[in-house]
Structures are given as C-alpha cells and as structure tokens.
Amino acid sequence: MTTPPTAESDLGWALGAVMRSYLRAAHDAVGAVPGGPRGYQVLSMAFRGEQRSQLALAQHLGVDRTVMTYLLDDLESAGLVERRPDPADRRARRIVLTDAGTEKLCDLERRLRAAEDELLDPLDPAEQEVLRGLLDRVATRTATATDNPCAVAQEMQDELAAPAATPRRRR
Secondary structure, eight states: OOOOOGGGHHHHHHHHHHHHHHHHHHHHHHHHHTTTHHHHHHHHHHHTTOOOOOHHHHHHHHHOHHHHHHHHHHHTTTEEEEEOOOOOOOEEEEEEEHHHHHHHHHHHHHHHHHHHHHHHHOOOOOHHHHHHHHHHHHHHHHHTTTTTHHHHHHHHHHHHTTTOOOOOOOO
C-alpha cells in the first residue's frame, strides 16, 4: 500500500489548474473578437489558407455548419473576413482575411502570447521551452481526430461556464 499523493502532486489536478488558468487568460486575450476563441481560430485558419471553403473550415474546427455561418456573418460584419466565390466550385465560398482581419489576428496573437508568457512566468525561458516541447509531444501522441482546437476549447469552456448558461440565439 502506498500513501495517497497530495492534490498538489496529482497530474490531473495540475493539468486542470493550468488549463483553467489558460482558458481564462486566453478568453481575456481573444474574447473581444466576434465568436471569441472560435472567431480567433477561424481568423487563424483563414490566414493560413489551409481550409479554403466555409464547409471545410467548419469540419476542420468541429463547428456545426449553421453555427459557422452565423460566426462568419459576425466576422464579415466586423470587416475581418470576406466570403469569395471559389473559382473551382461556384457553389462554395472561400474565406479570406481582410487587411483589418490580418491586423486583428496579429493583435490577438500578441495578446495570446502575452497571456501564455504570464501563465508560464514561474518558469525561466529554457524551462518554458522544455515544457512546451514536452506538452506538444504528449498531445501529438494522444490526440485523436476529434481533438481539434475548437472542440477541446469549447468543451473546457462549457465545463467552466455556469450550469444555467444558455447558448446565444440568432434573430
């Protein structure tokens, strides 16, 4: 028989504490963009050009097609993205960042990096680099097809949200 570990030495407790702190900091950093963290992910993916169509973007981020439509409406209204006809498929729309969207994304990335730096402040820069590398290695090994950034972030935010919270309704 072994002595039970204290809460502070439990991996689950440590990961949960760091994740909750990260989600709060990340939400503060990107919460002002339409759609919050999901909006940030859309801007980031549009910048990279990896998922060109609205449907491919929704599938990649694990966002319902209807929700993606409303999110893109909000981002487009804010002048951050444009929907352009896809030359290869006239039924599809490509999601492209505007100049304002690119500026906003750069600002959000700076804010997010500052939040991450503050979270990792107890570690010196070399330790931060080692931690990021180790976490990346474990995450890459354990990630599944359903572990996309938006789904994981939304799941964690749902857990942090008050039980009575209801989703925003479109008019």
